[in-house]
Amino acid sequence: MLRTGRSGLRYVQSYGLVNALGNRVAGRVGSMSLRPIAPVQVRMQSQGGNVESNISQTEQASAQEQEQYRLSDEQVDEWMNAIRNLEEEFSQGEYNPATSLAPENQSRVNILEKAMELNKPKFEPTAEQVEEWERLKTVPIPKREDKTLQHVTNMIMRHGKKERAQKILSRALYIVFCQTRKDPVKVLKESLDVLAPLMLVKTFKTGVAKATVVPVPLNQRQRFRVAWKWIVESSAKRSSSDFAVRLGEELVAVYKGNSSGFEKRDSIHKTAIAHRAYINLK
Known part of the structure; x- marks a missing residue:
């Protein structure tokens, strides 16, 4: 199940996923009235005969963007279930990310540790670096002061x-x-x-x-x-x-x-x- 919080709801609104859900979201959420976002109107000023080409490029870009953010029925159902769970959680009491973002087998999660683990860079040494490390293991470390x-x-x-x-x-x-x-x-x-x-x-x-x-x-x-x-x-x-x-x-x-x-x-x-x-x- 996809778990989300306030940031997840903002993600739905910012990337146009509400548009993809359409009237299904507006009809199923209930008290959370989500309206489809109107398409962006682009005004273009140009000289000569380049207006039609600019409009066609804009249409192609918008079509590519719609194709990129198009959701399948399974993804729509998953988002709907996440929104219902979020609505139930908000109705029960104050929002607590430590409990709402915890896995199913845990009651709480340390958000700071999880963020540090996600942001921790993953380093995988190459074969040359491993070989150099094995060679330098036997080299004595020089003293700081003579x-x-x-x-x-x-x-x-x-x-x-x-x-x-x-x-x-x-x-x-x-x-x-x-x-x-x-x-x-x-x-x-x-x-x-x-x-x-x-x-x-x-x-x-x-x-x-x-x-x-x-x-x-x-x-x-x-x-x-x-x-x-x-x-x-x-x-x-x-x-x-x-x-x-x-x-x-x-x-x-x-x-x-x-x-x-x-x-x-x-x-x-x-x-x-x-x-x-x-x-x-x-």
């Missing part, structure tokens, strides 16, 4: 201006990419790992005339901090007035093994090896 980049950004930052430090590092890494044509983040990590010393030497007073030089091992974060300090010191000797340009050129030099920081690293390692007897293993 710890090394965060550490370097914090070392560049001055007076809490982190956004400015990020722009400087981004420009420096772009220069690295332009000169090496490789992933600048990997180049940065490799440069820091190669340049960073494994240990530092610290001088301790022993209470006698001679102090003791003790090698102290470093963790990765401490090693990268020392290496970055050397990179910044070496970049200050370059001729460019832009810090990002100097930084990018120095990173490329470290990646190629031409930085002056390697001399500092070798010197620290030689001193640590010479004083290896003072290493505290406890």
Whole structure:
């Protein structure tokens, strides 16, 4: 059975279905007096002899429209039953769309959920998209933030201006990419790992005339901090007035093994090896 509401009744009136029902609707509805809608009168103004052709085109269009909205006897009976049910529902009490639009096996229906289900786009992936999805399932999702980049950004930052430090590092890494044509983040990590010393030497007073030089091992974060300090010191000797340009050129030099920081690293390692007897293993 076709169920309808106030909107369904407006649909009947707006699309000329009352005209298709004709006098059957006007006679059967009863208290709901529905009158057939008069055909639309078209006034046309034209020049010359095009009036007859325009009238014939209008007649053809109206005939096509009537053919499009022509109803069979079964459809007419279905609409009549729907109108009777609507009249009975209005006569019983206040109109409630949640109950009137519910299926036969349900007492109420959630109109909002039904509307969302109808308006929800239906997506069917193609074979290529399914194949790509299966291929990308095993690809690990990259981390949102890299710890090394965060550490370097914090070392560049001055007076809490982190956004400015990020722009400087981004420009420096772009220069690295332009000169090496490789992933600048990997180049940065490799440069820091190669340049960073494994240990530092610290001088301790022993209470006698001679102090003791003790090698102290470093963790990765401490090693990268020392290496970055050397990179910044070496970049200050370059001729460019832009810090990002100097930084990018120095990173490329470290990646190629031409930085002056390697001399500092070798010197620290030689001193640590010479004083290896003072290493505290406890």
